[in-house]
Amino acid sequence: MKKVLLLLIVVIAISCKNEPKKEVKAEIKKVEVKKESFPEELGKVFKAHGGIDTWRNAEILSFKKGEEVHTVDLQSRINVITAPNYAVGFDGKEVWLDETEKGAFKGNPAFYHNLYFYFYAMPFVLADQGITYEKIDDLIVDGVNYPGYKMSFDANKGSSPDDNYKLYYNPETYQMEWLAYTATFRTKKPSDKFNIIKYGKWNNVNGLVLPTEITWYKKDENGVPTEPARPATVFTDASISKNNLVDSFFAKPIK
Template identity: 55%
Template sequence: MRKLITLFLVVLIMTACKTEAKKEVTKEAPQEQETKKENNFPAELTEVFEKHGGLDAWRKARVLKFKVNGQEHTTDLPTRKAVVKGENFSLGYDGKEVWLNPKDSTAAKMNPEFYYNLYFYFYAMPFVLADDGIVYSETAPLEFEGVKYPGLKISYEANVGVSPDDNYYLYFDPNTKQMAWLGYTVTYFSKKPSEQFNIIRYNDWENVNGLLLPKSITWFKKDENGVPLEPARDPIVFEEASITEVPLADDFYSKPKAE
């Protein structure tokens, strides 16, 4: 009888060990899949990220600030909460909804949902092209002044963001792998795919806490084939840029209370 009890206990312990081992494997598998998904970028795009400081440094960052056109833009990078403050207006995103200060007449003329992260996306290139829900594909190179810039087309899965039909075209220097041009479409207002795209030159960069970010960007005119011709306007200049790993208080991104 003692032998039977001993045998039963051995089998019970072995079964428990096997069950525990299965549990451990189950826990580890999703992590491996998640790592694969996060790093599943085209090789060329990975090289561009590395040239600009690397995704590891970008993902460690928490708060990005800069000024443009006299406005202060602040974004919490993991959540994309944001606040834009100008001389006569303020608006932002608190993680649930976009808000604007009801007392500001200037803000009322804007579309806050469209505007609150508009300059952030232009400024945070190329790193925002590592966001979830992106589909990468090949596109023809862009040629300017005798140089052919290889490119990638960036589109979005259905129901990603407020404008999933937007397309971006990233072009980079063939030798340095540094970002050089950005083509983009705007579908927010029409809610329909568009073949009409704008083109921006990125050729003025600065090191911001280890990340290479634009100091200025310039919209260009283009011909009927999409080839850049000449600047369409003066450059947009970004100033007082900073990146920190320390988050701001949640209420910083909240709508101001009415007085």
């Protein structure tokens, strides 16, 4: 009996030893690292303005243009402009207009609601997804060569995908100096007529170097800026903050 019991114990031990071990796999969470698509030189421009990571992590941008207060959720791009007699906004689905009296707002809300945000948030908005970059000839102004890139958009990008931009930067500081752009919102057709804006006065807003004023310029027959076409557009009271706004902040007021 003892021999049988001993034999049984040996068989069981050998069976347990030969049993395949079960692998315990730890759950590994894959973190997707965003790969930027812009050229290395433009990366230096973004760095000169505070860095693309600082921009990507910013939440709420606010600035004033005259009596207008522009507020933008940088993550979703919903926005609102408030003024004494009107408000214009985009709630993520539609553009809306609210006026104290009919005709208080002059312009097209769909065109205007993010117009100055794009001009103000340069150069960072030119790091958005869906943009194609092309190295172009330098812009030469008063004997200074400004290297540049041309940006075009995917066909389904925004309300004016046929718009093109040309960004020119200072070759020593890498700060943005000039912006040329086409306006195709109304025509919905590509254009080779470029307007040009001078950038040059900046302010550090919570780590982002953003403009305090921009000036539209006249151009000669070669597209080189010659003199201001109008007084400078001034931006004040800029801030970057955490998003602690309620959803209704960007919605059309209910009356």
